[in-house]
Amino acid sequence: MANPNEFILTAAGIVKRFGAVTALGGVDFGLRQGEIHALCGENGAGKSTLIKILSGIYPHDSFEGTLTIAGAPAEFNGVADSRAAGLAVIYQELALVDDMTVAENIYLGQEPTKAGRIDWAAVFIGAAKLLEQFHIRLDPAAQVRKLGVGEQQLVEVVKALSKESRILILDEPTAALSESEVAVLLEILRNLRQRGVACVYISHKLDEVFAIADRITVLRDGRSVATMDAKQTNKSEVIRHMVGREITQLFPRRKPLKSGQTLLSVQNLSVDDSRGRIRLSDISFEARGGEVLGIGGLMGAGRSELLLHLFGAYGTRTAGRVSFNGRELNDPTPGRCIEAGLAMVCEDRKRLGLILDQSIGFNFSLSSLGRLTRMGLVNRPMEVKRNQDIYRRLAVRAAGLESVMTRLSGGNQQKVVLGKVMLTEPKVVFLDEPTRGIDVGAKQEVYELINRLTEEGKAVVLVSSELPELMGMSDRILMLSEGRFGGMLDRSEATQEKLMAAAMAGHRPITGNPVTGNPMTEIP
């Protein structure tokens, strides 16, 4: 810190305790004017706590250490203080009002008024200007509910920028974005950097971090362990700092020697959504025991919709046949699918995976209570024994089976969803973005679990928007393109270029922004 004036934001010696638990045990962090500074660390490393301190959610007298903004000491007592100092945070969980338009959301809480009434013309014109400024082709009058998750994320970014922020903190902004949307976001950030906006960028995706960051700070166990120039380090060094050990193999896929018989067969499947629009047309594939079938595609390609439909939770089948383990699976419901031996882990685990107010044990058993019921009553000793087995097998880190889900980190929550699914003893497992928003260590455990499932002869269908993960873990990859078959590639022949070409196979030529070139996703 030769010249403190060039730092727009510093945090020195930050220590934050919750009762007897030390969440941060000494963090030093400096953000320079006009830089993009990535913050990396496993879940539980203290990133969220640090953000809450920087943004004033934890008032200045609740922690030790000092914050400065542009060289002057900063004592925040709430979010309003940090906002006044020019700091804006974009959280992983979207904070948009679904029923309002894009423009209304951008100006929410700071509506321009004329004679005491909201000046709607200024709202919509202002929003349109902001969107144009960042080359985002979204209709300011569109209802947020009807946008895809990625588009919503971009609205959130614009909303933060509308407040003339000097400092922007992004917490996992790309967790829900497709590759093309990530590109748009990164372009926006580069744009901002040129205008002198400083940015703290938090992400688990190291490819992105290296694509955009000037410097990288790694947090581990509540301490800042290293700050490096992005140009002078590499992924494996960052990972080593994050986990405190070397991870030699990112994708440890072990294919069983012989593949089993066909468990799931889908022929010429076409599906309409609830409003009667075509979402999937003429999809055919099969999944064999012992293999991982990857499914890729751009946002809106229909990956999640395909899995959810097969699982009986989305859309209406207009054509095609699905058979599971040799038997026709007509008129599926999640209950019937689970009974037959299908299981599904959804992308949005908080919304579709967990009963957050309940305990780990409650969630573990939820899908397999039928196996535990004797004469109408749930057999508790049997239930607890099964739950304890899976708890150990998945190495869930929590205070015990009775811990409430809300207290668990993302990775551990995901393990509980996986445990719930495994307890149904499935033959085919659908995994929709199983590593989204979880840390490197937990990712490894999920990959390991996928290996074990296939070694037990199960078929795994893996949907992922991260191409390296898709290529690293799949034996074959089905690419979808706008609800149609885009290509089927074997592991050995798959390259990023070929996969992207397949993903675009069914596309109309794209003009302008890829975000708006895609049809909007309908999330059921």
Next chain:
Amino acid sequence: MSETATLEIKSLAVRDFSLAIALALIWGFFAAMTHMNFVSALNLSNLAVELSITAVLALGQLLVMLCGQIDLSIGSGVGLMGGIAAVLITRDGWGAGPAMLVATLVALVAWLIMGSLIVWQRVPAFIITLAGMQIFRGLHWYVINNSTVPVAVGGQTNLMSLLTTWYLPKVAGTILAIVVIALMAASSISSRRRRREFGFTIEPASVAFGKFFVLLQLVVIGTLICNQYRGIPLSALILAATALLVGLLTGHTRFGRYLYAIGGNEEAAVISGVPVKRVIIGAFGIMGLFVALGGFLQTAYPGSSTTTIGESLELDAIAACVIGGTSLKGGRGTVLGVIFGSLIMASLNNGMTLQGLAPEVKYVARGIVLALAVLLDVTMAKES
């Protein structure tokens, strides 16, 4: 560390016992205001009958609220089902048994229809049961022809009138109380032992004993007082059986787990394979059965069906649930909490009537208690 731990235990204990403390205050107040008439054997026997009506309905409401729904129609349903049974007995000369059976079936069908409309047509429960409230009230008045219809002909007794007039012989009552206390102690000890075997955290022995002690007091004092009058009323036994049944359903069956899951996160429950629609319809079906039971009790208590039977009982039931810690959003609530909540509501109603308070005062007082209970619940939830 030890300091925070002690604090945690203290706040836990306060929360667990807050209802018992509130109840003690209410009883003390009414006892003082009514020259101890409130705690006389006669009045407490009456209170036991009134409690059983409120609590049976509240336990049904608990099932409905756990899965995130609400039922506003139970008050007028109580009137209608009691009215149907009374009319069949008095006007058509039916036996009390068949008359109550028919009324029960009517209630079951009506509630299954309401449940089905809610899940299949996606009409909010609030609206469907509000409609039910009006329809049942109208049908009730139509059935009894706006008159007073006794539940038994010419002062005789029958199965229906006995519901609130039969008492367990005193010796049998005493034996029953001892058996109940022994069972409570055994189940408390065995559940602690089992939790230890599972490796779960066990609440401090002092808290566990405190809880047991409060329940023990309730049983002992209740039995002693009832025996000073005519013994334990049948309706109290009906309540005990209902509470056991609902406790079994919510705590030890798939159906119960599914109720909590649906109330906690309906979408996740669907994906987890929970038959959401069937479970919600089932909850309403059971609610219907309890409404019929509550209807017979509530009509037998004054001895006849009149147009005012069942008035605002739905609000008492909802209030009892909320006071007992049941979440209006679903997914949270216990049988024991609901029993305590019912006891508070029944005590308030009984005490204010005994004091001879005007209805306008009673309405305001009940409203304030409900608001306070919710405020307390919200603050507690924030702190934890």
